[in-house]
Amino acid sequence: MSPALFNGIAFQLCWFCTAYGVAWGFPWIGPAAVGLSLYVHLRKRLVRPGDFKLLVTIALLGYLTDVALILFGALSFNSPSFLPFNYPLWMTGLWLNLGTCFRGCLAWMVDRPLAAAVLGFFGGPMSYYAGERLGAISMGGESIHLLVTGIAWALVTPLIFKLFKSLGAEEFGASEDSRDN
DSSP states (O other), rough: OHHHHHHHHHHHHHHHHHHHHHHHTTTTHHHHHHHHHHHHHHTTTTSSHHHHHHHHHHHHHHHHHHHHHHHHHEEEEEESSSSGGGGOHHHHHHHHHHHTTTTTGGGGGOHHHHHHHHHHHHHHHHHHHHHHHTTEETTTTTTHHHHHHHHHHHHHHHHHHHHHHTTTTTOOOOOOOGGOO
């Protein structure tokens, strides 16, 4: 299996584990799945040890993006949290999970900011909307909230690629030695 395909499948599995875990009252399942996925990515050399500062940066940027959406009224969480703005830990896990894709299945977009913006514009709101349909989050109930979420993600997605490159992830895609594992 190609590293990009493995990454895409692992990303989706972690997303489903998180969303269904929250919806069914087991919010710890998602972070556990993401932790396992990060471990496997590290073992297969799809995520390098130096990438963890990048993943944390992505999680922080994700937190700030989500807080902006919360303040706008476009997003709220149905599960209690000890973090400011009732921001759940499992959401941070989803941002870490997404971070693995920038070297994996989304690496082809590294020098294509317009493609990254289009993906963010549609993919971000679709992900949140699916999470809302499962009962994990609330999006405020108005179409404008989907549009605002799309605009936020259209700005954040190319920014993450730019950060990923500037913070030290100079090579994208899987390395040749990881293809042998």
